[in-house]
Amino acid sequence: MWAKALGQVLLLGGLWWIAQRLATLLALPLSGGIVGLGLLVALLLSGVVKPAWVEAGAELILGNMLLYFIPLVVSVVQYTDLLEHEGLKLLVAIGVGFLSVMLVTACVVELICQQIRKRRYGKLTDVRRDRLTLSSQVS
Incomplete structure (x- = not known):
């Protein structure tokens, strides 16, 4: 494993x-x-x-994703002066970046889900059409 x-x-x-x-x-x-x-x-x-x-x-x-953020936390502790002076700007930049990533991710997932639904619907209608054609030929 x-x-x-x-x-x-x-x-x-x-x-x-x-x-x-x-x-x-x-x-x-x-x-x-x-x-x-x-x-x-x-x-x-x-x-x-x-x-x-x-x-x-x-x-x-x-x-184990949490382990990747340990260096980030150590860096934050080392740069407390920067955070005191530019903390609000950094927070806004991080917030805007986070929201942008979440929005784009949601849009991409929704787009892919729509495409998958369209394909499944198309296959379903093809199967139904084939069944109707076959049943009308048998009758």
């Missing part, structure tokens, strides 16, 4: 590393993490990468 999850974490890390190099090489205005996420989504949608190949690794990473 752990070996599988660790292998998947290495796969995700390798994908991130490739995306980081690609973003740097092409001088993209996006970080390697964003490029990697787009690359992973494209690979998942195309079927090149199966969800089961990265699921355990992604769960391991998400389950």
Whole structure:
């Protein structure tokens, strides 16, 4: 179990590393993490990468997400003067950024859900039409 999850974490890390190099090489205005996420989504949608190949690794990473924020907390403690003078500006910037990310994420999820519903509805209507055609031919 752990070996599988660790292998998947290495796969995700390798994908991130490739995306980081690609973003740097092409001088993209996006970080390697964003490029990697787009690359992973494209690979998942195309079927090149199966969800089961990265699921355990992604769960391991998400389950330990708190550990990634420890350096951030240490940095906040080191820069108390900055927070005293620019704290409100930082809070507003973080709040606006957070709300923007949440809004865009919600819109993208809703768009994808709508597309999935349309596909399922289309398949359902095709099956019903085929059944009606078949039943009318039999009669």
